[in-house]
Amino acid sequence: MIVIVLLIFCVGVLSSLFIFQFEQNLMLRSCFSMMAVVVFLSACSEPKQAVGVSNAENVSPELPISLSDPKALLGSQLFFDTNLSKQRNQSCGTCHDIANAFVDKRQDALLGAVSLGSDGHSMGGRNTPTAGYAAFSPAFYRMSNGEYRGGQFLDGRASGLAQQAEGPFLNPLEMALPDGASVVERVKENPRYVDLFNTLYGQDILEDAQTGYAAITNAIATFEKTALFMPFDSKYDRALRGEAKLTPQEELGKPCFSLSNLLIVTHVINSVRHHSMPKKRSRIMSIVI
Ligand code: HEC
Numbered sequence: 110m111i112v113i114v115l116l117i118f119c120v121g122v123l124s125s126l127f128i129f130q131f132e133q134n135l136m137l138r139s140c141f142s143m144m145a146v147v148v149f150l151s152a153c154s155e156p157k158q159a160v161g162v163s164n165a166e167n168v169s170p171e172l173p174i175s176l177s178d179p180k181a182l183l184g185s186q187l188f189f190d191t192n193l194s195k196q197r198n199q200s201c202g203t204c205h206d207i208a209n210a211f212v213d214k215r216q217d218a219l220l221g222a223v224s225l226g227s228d229g230h231s232m233g234g235r236n237t238p239t240a241g242y243a244a245f246s247p248a249f250y251r252m253s254n255g256e257y258r259g260g261q262f263l264d265g266r267a268s269g270l271a272q273q274a275e276g277p278f279l280n281p282l283e284m285a286l287p288d289g290a291s292v293v294e295r296v297k298e299n300p301r302y303v304d305l306f307n308t309l310y311g312q313d314i315l316e317d318a319q320t321g322y323a324a325i326t327n328a329i330a331t332f333e334k335t336a337l338f339m340p341f342d343s344k345y346d347r348a349l350r351g352e353a354k355l356t357p358q359e360e361l362g363k364p365c366f367s368l369s370n371l372l373i374v375t376h377v378i379n380s381v382r383h384h385s386m387p388k389k390r391s392r393i394m395s396i397v398i
Contacts, residue, residue, distance in 0.1 A: 172244055173336040183305050184332030187325060193295050194227035194284035201277060201329065205240040211338065213237040224283070231282040235263060244270060244334045270330035275322070289322035296325060 174181055187193065189202040204224045205211040218225040218232045225232060248268050249260030259265055261273035277283045278292045286292050296302050297315050306314050306324055315321040332338075345366075347353035355363065 172334055173339055174331055174334040176335045176337065178331060178335070179305075179309055180328050180331040181335050182332075183302075183309060184328035184330070186302070187296070187329050188332050192298065193278060193286070193292060195286055196227045196229065198229075199227040199284055201240070201274075204237045204277075204283070207337070211240040226280075226282045227285045231285070233280075233282050238263065240333060241338050241340075243273070244338060270333050271323070271326040274326040274329045274333075288318075290318035292325060293318050293321035296321070 176182075187201075189200050189207075191198055191200045191203070193200065203215075204213040206214050208214075213221070213224045213236075215221060215225065222236060223233045224237045243261060246261060246265075247259040249257065249265040251257055257265060261267040261270065262276075267273035267276060275289070278286050279288060286295070293315055296306070303315060306321070310320075310324040310327075314324050344353050344355075348355050348359075
């Protein structure tokens, strides 16, 4: 693969020189030079095979879950319930604001660089990432080259959305409840919740702290797998569906945009989570060739 890519790289460079000498056509020259750079970068980010499972196999196939799914509906209520924090003033949705692409728009901690906790003075150590498209993160795994991919949180320490949701309730810098049992007790304060959990997860599921907490995080994870969290409504997504037309400049930038090592752009989430690496690679190659 590397050999082929390097070969194409050389052809790109040579063609660029050729055109430079004989055509003096600025447009074509820059096009070919860019192709050469793109292929070179593409070679640098050679797709890496995971140990054991492939990236594509790690991503859940059943997304998105319907918004009318009863567990998702229950999860939506929990996601926005401020009673589930120490001072009854903060929900998941406080930091992952649904009106703001599920990031924190508050400016009250280090000018918005981090998030303020339920206690009103604790500050998290990291900027709140979007909870959108998080369902597409594959399970945490190690690549054959030793790099790690996937998982939830910036360091991948939670293996899925349900495990991730266990964290914020108990994080003293966030919702700050002492343990899972306390979260379950707060949920049980609301008789409507108790009825719904009994119906959807089994009678008296909340009577045991462990099974109760697992059901709570499962409901939240189900909500995070609905289309609300994955609208795919950027111009890029619409262009992929044929509903919008990219400008010539945007078309020119598309190969770079698709490269995993150049994804520090606003659409990072859509690209990384929507398309598996091998697909991206073949698209780049077909553009180049
Ligand atoms: C006080 C603000 C705050 C609250 C409240 C909060 N989060 Fe977060 N969330 C964060 C921060 C900060 C991170 C990144 C932490 C890290 O990477 O170590 C994060 C990470 C995440 C991620 C991982 C995203 C990714 O791509 O890795 C998900 C999903 C998420 N939160 C969902 C939730 C849910 C569900 C709740 C409620 C149970 C919640 N959050 C409550 C601030 C918050």
